[in-house]
Amino acid sequence: MTVERTLAIIKPDAIAKGVAGQIVTRIEEAGFKILAAKLIHMSPEDAAGFYIVHKALPFYRSLCAFMTQGPCLPMVLEGDHAIQRWRELMGATDPAKAAPGTIRKAFAASIEANVVHGSDSPTSAAFEISYFFSSLELCPRSNRGD
Ligand code: ATP
Numbered sequence: 467m468t469v470e471r472t473l474a475i476i477k478p479d480a481i482a483k484g485v486a487g488q489i490v491t492r493i494e495e496a497g498f499k500i501l502a503a504k505l506i507h508m509s510p511e512d513a514a515g516f517y518i519v520h521k522a523l524p525f526y527r528s529l530c531a532f533m534t535q536g537p538c539l540p541m542v543l544e545g546d547h548a549i550q551r552w553r554e555l556m557g558a559t560d561p562a563k564a565a566p567g568t569i570r571k572a573f574a575a576s577i578e579a580n581v582v583h584g585s586d587s588p589t590s591a592a593f594e595i596s597y598f599f600s601s602l603e604l605c606p607r608s609n610r611g612d
């Protein structure tokens with residue numbers, strides 16, 4: 467058993483389409499524990515900082531604009547091998563290539579508007595969780611070590 471935490475985001479396209487609840491249900495049915503969640507509307511600076519690793523890529527500006535077009539729902543998920551298992555549940559970045567049964571296959575419209583985010587490594591999970599949440603926001607209290 468390798469318990470990990472990962473940063474998931476239900477992206478603005480999913481909130482706008484009204485499928486956030488269905489995505490949360492899939493997260494719960496897959497056995498993840500939701501340690502924290504909040505609805506936020508990112509500024510351009512918020513999105514640029516979050517996606518700083520993609521700064522050199524051609525879709526960076528478009529991606530940042532997409533992520534600021536409305537509210538999104540970042541959350542911290544915990545579970546056995548949570549980083550990899552959440553990425554498997556999301557499906558491939560491009561919904562046309564996503565496997566049946568995945569969230570992106572079910573709800574995503576395009577390679578950009580792909581409804582969910584997931585950390586891709588323990589290092590990025592640590593950066594991304596702390597980008598949105600302080601240790602005081604992680605529930606229950608026992609998860610903070612107090
Ligand atoms: P995420 O990081 O959101 O979990 P991912 O790890 O599957 O997705 P990345 O390669 O990290 O994919 O890309 C980050 C995000 O940038 C994608 O989720 C998508 O919204 C957008 N994106 C990726 N590739 C493209 C592309 N070719 N054109 C436009 N947007 C893209």
Ligand code: MG
Pocket residue numbers: 584586
């Ligand atoms: Mg990624």
